Amino acid sequence: MMMSKTIGVVSLLLLMSMFLALTAGKYPLSLGQINELIFSSHLSSDPRLSIVFWQIRLPRILAAILVGASLSAAGTAYQGMFRNPLVSPDILGVSAGAGLGASAAILLGLPMLFIQAFAFTGGITVVVLVCVIAKFTRRQDPVLSLVLIGIAIGTLCGAGISLIKVFADPYIELPSITFWLLGGLNSITLDDIAIAMPLIFIGLLPLFLLRWRMNLLSLPDDEAKAIGVNVTRLRIIFIISATLITACTVSIAGIIGWVGLVVPHICRTLTGANNQQLLPLSMAVGAILLLFTDTIARSVGTVELPLGIITALIGAPFFLILLMRRERL
Amino acid sequence: MDTKKRLLLKALASCGLLTAVPSTLWAMNQSLVFPFGKLPAANKIQRVLSAGAPADILLLALVPEKLLGFSAFEIPRNNPWFSQSIQTLPKLGRLSGRASTLSIEQLLALKPDIIIDSGSVTDTFRSQAERITALTGIPYLLVSGKLSDSAEQIRQVADVLGVVARAEPLANMAEKILTDARTFSLTQRKPLQFYAARGAKGLETGLAGSLHTEAAELLGLENVAKQAGRHGLGQVSMEQLLLWQPDVVLTQDESTYQHILTNSQWQGINAVQQRQVLHYPRFPFGWLDAPPGINRLLGLRRLHAHFDPKMQAGLQADTQAFFELFFHSTLSDESYQQLVKQP
Numbered sequence: 001m002m003m004s005k006t007i008g009v010v011s012l013l014l015l016m017s018m019f020l021a022l023t024a025g026k027y028p029l030s031l032g033q034i035n036e037l038i039f040s041s042h043l044s045s046d047p048r049l050s051i052v053f054w055q056i057r058l059p060r061i062l063a064a065i066l067v068g069a070s071l072s073a074a075g076t077a078y079q080g081m082f083r084n085p086l087v088s089p090d091i092l093g094v095s096a097g098a099g100l101g102a103s104a105a106i107l108l109g110l111p112m113l114f115i116q117a118f119a120f121t122g123g124i125t126v127v128v129l130v131c132v133i134a135k136f137t138r139r140q141d142p143v144l145s146l147v148l149i150g151i152a153i154g155t156l157c158g159a160g161i162s163l164i165k166v167f168a169d170p171y172i173e174l175p176s177i178t179f180w181l182l183g184g185l186n187s188i189t190l191d192d193i194a195i196a197m198p199l200i201f202i203g204l205l206p207l208f209l210l211r212w213r214m215n216l217l218s219l220p221d222d223e224a225k226a227i228g229v230n231v232t233r234l235r236i237i238f239i240i241s242a243t244l245i246t247a248c249t250v251s252i253a254g255i256i257g258w259v260g261l262v263v264p265h266i267c268r269t270l271t272g273a274n275n276q277q278l279l280p281l282s283m284a285v286g287a288i289l290l291l292f293t294d295t296i297a298r299s300v301g302t303v304e305l306p307l308g309i310i311t312a313l314i315g316a317p318f319f320l321i322l323l324m325r326r327e328r329l
Numbered sequence: 330m331d332t333k334k335r336l337l338l339k340a341l342a343s344c345g346l347l348t349a350v351p352s353t354l355w356a357m358n359q360s361l362v363f364p365f366g367k368l369p370a371a372n373k374i375q376r377v378l379s380a381g382a383p384a385d386i387l388l389l390a391l392v393p394e395k396l397l398g399f400s401a402f403e404i405p406r407n408n409p410w411f412s413q414s415i416q417t418l419p420k421l422g423r424l425s426g427r428a429s430t431l432s433i434e435q436l437l438a439l440k441p442d443i444i445i446d447s448g449s450v451t452d453t454f455r456s457q458a459e460r461i462t463a464l465t466g467i468p469y470l471l472v473s474g475k476l477s478d479s480a481e482q483i484r485q486v487a488d489v490l491g492v493v494a495r496a497e498p499l500a501n502m503a504e505k506i507l508t509d510a511r512t513f514s515l516t517q518r519k520p521l522q523f524y525a526a527r528g529a530k531g532l533e534t535g536l537a538g539s540l541h542t543e544a545a546e547l548l549g550l551e552n553v554a555k556q557a558g559r560h561g562l563g564q565v566s567m568e569q570l571l572l573w574q575p576d577v578v579l580t581q582d583e584s585t586y587q588h589i590l591t592n593s594q595w596q597g598i599n600a601v602q603q604r605q606v607l608h609y610p611r612f613p614f615g616w617l618d619a620p621p622g623i624n625r626l627l628g629l630r631r632l633h634a635h636f637d638p639k640m641q642a643g644l645q646a647d648t649q650a651f652f653e654l655f656f657h658s659t660l661s662d663e664s665y666q667q668l669v670k671q672p
Contacts, residue, residue, distance in 0.1 A: 025568050026566060026568040026569040026572050027568045027569075027571055027572050047597065048571055048597045051571065051593070051594060051596070051597040052568055052571055052597075055567075055593060055594050056566070056567045056568050056571075056594060057568065106529070109582060109583070109584060110529075110584065111529055111584040111587065111588065112529040112530055112584070112588065115529055166428065166430060167430075169401070169619065170382075170425075170428075171382070171541070171615070171618060171619040171620055171621065172527070172581075172582070172615075172619050175527070175528075175533060175562045176527070176528045176529070176533060179528065179533055179562075179564055184564060186532055186564050186565065186566045186567075187528075187529075187530040187532045187564075187567075189530075189592070189594060298566050298568070301556055302554065302555060302556050302565065302569060303536065303554065303556045303559065303563035303564065303565055304563070304564045304565060304566055304569075306564065
């Protein structure tokens with residue numbers, strides 16, 4: 001009963017944020033015009049309306065939903081897998097790797113598609129590197145090894161980004177690198193989504209289908225093995241899926257912090273730690289949160305506030321309140 | 330202007346006696362240079378170090394033979410626009426607080442008689458200059474780098490470096506470019522609106538009042554990206570741009586320019602439809618920005634010529650004269666065509 005009520009409220013909130021996002025924006029679009037653009041077959045007298053709706057606003061809303069849901073799913077998976085509530089999707093260094101790739105591409109003056117490809121490759125490479133090194137470490141706890149190696153390689157990438165920033169032209173490339181690292185959806189196009197969406201779905205599918213097994217990973221490895229679970233294989237599947245998802249979102253939207261960390265916590269207070277319900281709920285709440293913050297980002301002032309800043313501004317205090325309440329963290 | 334006169338003006342200013350002086354006259358007489366440490370006599374200055382990109386251009390114009398190298402540029406050996414002697418100037422690195430790429434030890438090893446920096450003269454930059462002088466004992470000259478003050482900036486730095494006679498034609502040319510631009514700006518009844526596109530998708534921009542768009546604004550063009558209290562760089566959305574509908578879009582990077590021409594979202598912008606997307610690529614100095622030095626004078630002239638047929642007729646001669654005076658390089662007719670051709 002409680003669950004169905006939650007689902008009802010969340011669905012309603014998602015619909016409301018979508019409605020808000022569709023109607024809010026710099027370019028004035030009335031409900032009638034939106035209605036006409038969607039349902040009427042004849043072309044509008046002003047071709048700009050169609051560009052605003054189909055090529056700018058709608059892709060951006062889609063991207064916000066996709067990125068919010070993806071980051072939250074990845075965050076939920078990682079938190080469950082690493083049995084650690086402070087873990088976020090970039091724990092294995094995927095964001096740092098993507099940041100390094102993107103910064104290098106910007107330094108080389110490459111076009112957007114290459115920046116995105118470099119970011120994606122950088123993110124994936126770092127996680128592969130982390131996993132390979134973890135295989136060679138002799139620590140007893142494989143989970144702790146992964147986290148520590150992730151932090152180390154992430155720091156290394158951070159140093160690489162700083163080095164690139166030092167060499168970048170302070171008038172041209174440096175601001176672009178800074179903006180990219182702050183994250184945002186202001187430059188999303190349909191093409192970006194067309195490339196990222198299938199890859200994100202490929203990553204989401206195993207997470208979603210195997211979500212009940214995520215619960216087993218929260219048990220100590222010995223216990224999980226005792227009930228017949230191949231812990232290593234399961235962990236690898238989750239890492240590959242969550243990494244693919246995160247690398248895709250980072251390559252189209254830059255580094256957007258806090259969503260993947262905070263949303264699973266919010267949802268855990270609603271459903272408990274069972275991933276069967278937690279994962280879908282996290283995805284929905286993540287989508288709502290990002291859609292809402294992005295609507296703020298593009299509606300306030302003529303110049304946009306980077307999305308990463310708004311999510312942190314909203315996420316950090318919320319997280320602190322949760323910590324102070326110490327409920328089911 | 331001699332030092333005594335400048336001191337007198339400063340003293341008067343501090344007493345509040347200059348409030349009645351028109352602001353333009355005040356700008357002409359105001360000191361744009363801020364010395365730290367005891368400046369050597371002009372004839373003793375043989376080795377000059379540039380602290381940053383805008384100073385590179387200023388010093389290249391004034392004292393190419395005394396310039397130890399560029400702080401930010403490395404002109405390729407086969408660059409068709411610069412003479413051999415300028416192509417061989419090494420890139421030494423910049424002095425910029427903790428973002429410096431030239432170490433203090435390297436700086437000392439270069440044994441400059443003076444360090445010159447141009448650009449912002451806020452307390453941050455002053456304290457930085459002060460620290461370097463205190464640490465190395467090398468005098469440091471900080472120069473206010475506003476484009477509108479270019480002529481006076483050239484004269485005042487030339488005064489310190491003892492190259493007043495050489496600087497005069499440069500200052501005159503700067504003055505002429507600025508005056509022509511101001512005159513043009515007064516003839517515009519309805520100012521043209523521009524957007525300065527940056528970044529791979531063209532959605533980063535210099536906001537109104539920023540040094541990135543100073544040249545176009547001096548010409549009387551109106552920057553569409555305005556945000557009260559902000560004068561740096563910002564990100565905007567395509568929706569906002571469709572609403573602004575600038576008359577002209579300025580670009581300097583090939584990737585930005587190509588994206589704007591080919592991306593379907595940008596086709597909703599009138600300026601794109603009417604092919605009013607100007608692409609002024611770096612050579613390696615930027616025309617309107619990057620760096621925000623006196624190189625922008627040339628960009629200002631080029632932009633002016635784009636809108637004013639009278640200026641267009643003389644643009645090639647003006648550009649060639651500018652290269653001769655400021656870059657000490659002869660620009661052949663053929664090289665000029667290469668320099669300004671739109672890809």
